[in-house]
Amino acid sequence: MTTQSKKPSLSAAQTGPDPVAPEPFGPIVLKLAPVFDMTDEQLLEFCAVNDVLRIERNASGELEILPPANITSDNQNMRIAIDLGLWARADGSGEVFGPTAGFTLPNGAIRSPDAAWILKSRLAELPDAEKRRFAGIVPDFVIELRSPSDRLRGLHAKMDEYMENGVRLGWLIDPLDPLRRVYVYRPGAPVAILEGPATLSGAPELPGFTLDLQSIWEPAF
8 A cells, every 4th residue: 555645744744643652762862062062073983982872963963872773673674784785786886884884964964874875986986084984975775764762753854854965765664653654755756655565666766676574574583
């Protein structure tokens, strides 16, 4: 079953109840200003000494600290990354990145999607110094897989942010939803809402890539 929102943004849909109750608390948000500003280099060091945590920075300069994933969510993430990686190796036009890679978006946010793919032709333009930090490059494709600590409205806002900053295709997969919804984002287009799809096709942005969702809907353990 497929429905479509009436707007490129899901802001109206977010007014409905979260299918997970009670609603998760979401990330811990640390407000740094006006006490001090953390440079990109300091943030890189901060993340290095706190490597057990996933840390992102939003466009307002606040740090968002996400707890480690449970083993079910981590296994689902790995399966997604493996499928995407196998396709990318065979296709040869791009590279795959996991949830520990940070990308600096044009709005100043640093985001780490659960999985990302970038064309090699664009990666080749990055200076070597940029590759050793939170690179100022926007992924062509991102996947966010909802975990029990994620607030759905927060993930929708993040997907909107990806689209506004140049991502060409984004998938938000919600295995916590009893209807097993997947939200397909493209810039300037209505958000497609799929209920319980068995597979997802990346065409035309990722020709030939199909993600099998069976292991997401029915975890191995």
